[in-house]
Amino acid sequence: MEEKLNLRDLYRMVKKHLVMIVAITIVAMVISGVVSKFAITPIYQSSTQILVNQADSENIFDVNVVKSNLELINTYSVIMKSPLILEKVIKELDLNRDFEVLYEQVTVSSQEDSQVVVISVEDENQETAANIANSITKVFESEIKKVMKVDNVNVLYPAMVKPTPEPIKPQPALNVVVAGLAGLFLGIGIAFTRDYFDNTIKTEADIENKLGLPALGSITTINETGITSTVAQMKTKKKEVGGKMSGS
Structure with missing residues (x-):
């Protein structure tokens, strides 16, 4: 069944x-x-925001120029996490880690429909995370001029150490x-x-x-105590019945 x-x-x-x-x-x-x-171990995060333009010209707000800059955001993100940038950051800050470890600590993203690039770094020490984020910006600003036609990198918000940092995980x-x-x-x-x-x-x-x-x-379960009690009750009732019959 x-x-x-x-x-x-x-x-x-x-x-x-x-x-x-x-x-x-x-x-x-x-x-x-x-x-x-x-x-x-708690992990802290520190971020910096930068604005990247192809060239420092009067036509910076031209629609075509802005569109071209937006199309290059992904390229900038790849360059920021490339050995060209991160290896120099490791050397500049004298970090005791290799490229693969630092690569996993860095996240580069861009806000939707904007030329603002956000560099976020996760580390066990918030001060180290802030130093890495700012160093990436500095090295990128120096190296991007050689790699691409970009001579205008503006830091909108540098990475800073908070007085009372809260770990993200x-x-x-x-x-x-x-x-x-x-x-x-x-x-x-x-x-x-x-x-x-x-x-x-x-x-x-x-x-x-x-x-x-x-x-x-x-069939209910009766233990030894229950049986003794039942027998005693039966004997008591038998005596009571016998006494009534002799009395009558």
Whole structure:
């Protein structure tokens, strides 16, 4: 007989294993909070904004010039993360890391329909991140003149060190929430698995559901104390009945 799990069965299953599900959820949240707070190194981000033009001319706001500059934004982004720029940044700042590591730390993006390029750097030290971002801008401004016809790089917002920096990751609150949801689903999954593979008969309803047979009756379990108490009650009733019969 095919078994179907309805909402009532799911509710009973959750209620039956509620303590286990709650325990797993709490443990997952605690572990996530402790790991996020003490085991994961915080990462800080620092960004700088620059405006790049092909040439410093009076026609800088001409529609065709602006369109041409926008089309070159992706090219600028690739150049900023190229060995030509990053290798010189490593040498200038005397960074103890290779090109591949620094490449993964740098993100270059542009705001939609604008000539503004944003250079973001992630590092364990916010001051180092700011220095790298500003150094990339400086080296790019120097090298782009040799590579392309660009002689106008304006820094709109340099990378700075905040007095009280906040790491961008890890995010303990978010991690705890995600871990709590994962623990909840894990607990429900374990409860469902235990019930699914449990073939023992416990109630009259189990007989009807698993065997498809009606339950004719049930035998209760009586322990030794219960039997002694029952025998004593029977003896007491027998004496009372005997006394009444002799008295009459």
